[in-house]
Amino acid sequence: MKKPIAAILSLLLIISMMTSTAVFAQETTEAQQVIDIDRVYADTVPDTENYTIVDDGEPLLEVVHVKEPGATAALNDGVTNGYYTAEFMIPESSYQVYLTGLTQDNVSEIRQAIIESYTEDGDFDLKNLGFIDAEKTWENDGDEYMCWAASTANILTYTGWAAQAGFDSSDDLFEAFINNFTDDSGNVECATGWFVNGISAPEGAQPTPGTGRYLPQYNYSDLVDTFDTYNNCVEQFRTVYPRLKAGYGVSLSLDIYGNNGYEGGHSVTLWGFVTDSRYPETSAQYYHSVFITDSDSDKNSVKNGKDRRDADDVMSLYTLERQVQEGIDTFSFDISYQKIGLIAEAVTVAPYSADIPYETSPEATLDPVNYPDIVLDPFILSDDPNDDEKTITTFADGTTVYYHPYMMNVANADYVGKLYLVVTVKNAQGTEVYSRTFHYSQPVTISHNHAMGFTPQSITPKLPVGDYTITASFNPNHDVTEAYYFNNTRSIDFKVRGKYLLGDADNDGSVDITDATKIQRILAYLETAENDLTQRGDVNESGDLDILDATQIQRYLAHMAILYPIDVERFYE
Known part of the structure; x- marks a missing residue:
């Protein structure tokens, strides 16, 4: 609602x-x-x-x-x-x-x-507080299908990138999109690519050649991430929500359904959550509602020559509903009385910071339209040589760590040249514990939006418990001319740790009544906790041992409902 x-x-x-x-x-x-x-x-x-x-x-x-x-x-x-x-x-x-x-x-x-x-003791009311909310017009002034551009304008304004390019408001930036793009479907990732680097999408809305490219020293692909929220939306929100709190801009792509079924896509801007603290963040019940601005929310007032800047800035709260069916595990909300929006994707844009890397080499062309640009993405770390989809950064003691680097060409021009890659691993003290060089002298071609990867490689010998950084550097000598070189190097921090059972306070390999008793004795000052007891016994992950931890273990042993994954294997910090 x-x-x-x-x-x-x-x-x-x-x-x-x-x-x-x-x-x-x-x-x-x-x-x-x-x-x-x-x-x-x-x-x-x-x-x-x-x-x-x-x-x-x-x-x-x-x-x-x-x-x-x-x-x-x-x-x-x-x-x-x-x-x-x-x-x-x-x-x-x-x-x-x-x-x-x-x-x-x-x-x-x-x-x-x-x-x-x-x-x-007066009434409380808030109206039109100047929220960041670029608005369409009722007359369809070339913006009928430009919701994606409006949402992009919102989050680029909020994150500070618009200001860096000289735009005074989200409405000004929205009109730059309108004036330079065909009125057609699009997405936030491509819109950000045009804004930063002047690139265009292979289909959908097309920009006027030579436009955009307001901040060419940056690479848009380093700033934008897209999350498939149709596939376990709860897990995706666990990344999106902390990013929102960290200053990232967030846009949601919706699939709109009405009385006659699917009606099309839509983009809105996410500004907040209402969460239910009774549930862990891994639970769907944790995410109760979302705060949204929508470029369609007040466009019926922008007519008869009225400027979009005069439209009310409207923010709305929508209650989330879980949608689980074949191939779908996401949330929806009632975007109007007769239509619902299923959350299909979430796109985040990093906030501007002087610390964000950008190109400084005079050899770089800053032109991803006519020159290739290789980024190490994805860079997979795994304990399984056949897993090339998701990176993990915590490994069990004694596990073989595999790495699988991909060279992705994110520019419009093909990469044609040699492959030269150096991979190193250093421990927390900065000592190099592994190094390998991959050098192929025969030229290869990596087309636009295509990647070339090496077969998974193992780090040998096996690493002891500790903290590590793996770094891969591609084309370090600039043998092939690229639009950017700063993004040819990528590092991933990872750690090797021992494991424990959550709830196993006495560390005997099982969860039983002695674990609850041990926690109660600690709370009664009858025993002193060992160094890792808090982590093993803190089943509600509050950071401390308390009576709730002991109670939850007792409920688990009595086969009663619990909110926490007791008896599940976890890594030590």
Whole structure:
């Protein structure tokens, strides 16, 4: 069911009056101010400072400003550099709210509404707070099928890349897409490729030749990742959600179904989650709702010559429903009263940072349209030489580690030349423990969007318990001219660890009543915990031993329902 964000935040923030509501940052250097609500007025609290509003010492609202180098274009005025996020629990419930992409005006109005509602017992309401929400027009001004471009404009604005290219808002960037592309279907990954490198997709919407390429020193494929959410959406969300919290932009691709079946694809922008803390993040029940902006949400108001910039910026909350059937394991939500959207893909774009690698070699052409560009992707690490699909980074002690490097050409031009690859492994002290060189003198051809890989190779001898880094470097001498060289090297951190059974507190190889008893004795200070007891006995993974761990083991032994994978083999940290 869809609900406007004004109504939802009215409910959430009103009932959060007696709890801590946090609008927080990843890092800040400003001192925290504590202000009593009896002495504060909304227009007297500096927006650029960090503060907590309290009532009798109890926090009502905590504000900390995110000051990242990748400012959103809308905030890039030298004073309000950055953005805000909000995270808080809904009182008397198990629901945790996370929302990002907020501007200074968002936070100011939320703060003022909280104060006024609390002190004057007034109604709480939020409308049109300037969310990042590029909008289509009702007249179909060349944007009817451009939802993918609108969502791309949103997340490039939010992550700071639009500002780096000189765009002032998501609407400005959206119109750059509209003016340079045919009005046809597309996707966020290709749209980002055009924005950064000027590349085009093999089908669908096509750009005007020579357009885009706003930041050619970067390679878009290093910034964008696509997740197939039709295949175990819960597992994909376990990566997407932390990325959202880390400042990544996220777009969701939907398959729309109506009364007559499949109607087409659609792209929307993801800004937050409501999660249920009663369940682990591995459970579908953990993901309750999503915050979304949609380029179609208010386009009916953009007509009769009205500018898309005048449309209301609408954010909505949608309740997720699990969809499991043959070939599908994903979530859906009611995008309108007669249509549902199945989440088919999630695309993430990394936030701008001065630390993101880019090309500095004068030998690189920065032209992936006319020159090849080889990236080491995928680079597979596995304990099975026949597994070439998924990398694992934790291996059991005594296991043979196999690596399988692929050279993927992400440029439009073919790679024609020699293959030269150097692979090394170093331990945590920086000592090289393995090295091998692959050199094929006969020229090979790697076409656009094709890869060439070596057969899986083993690291010998077997590695002892420890932390390691494997690095592969392709074409290190620049024997073949490429668009970029900086992405020819890839490193993966991995570790070798012993294993244990979750819940086996006494480390005897089985989960039984002595494990629950041992935890209870530790809690009663009758015994001292061994170094690894916390990890073995901490079945709810809270970081500490507590009575819940012992209780869950007892429930497991009584064959009662449990939320945690007790008696499952795990790796030590």
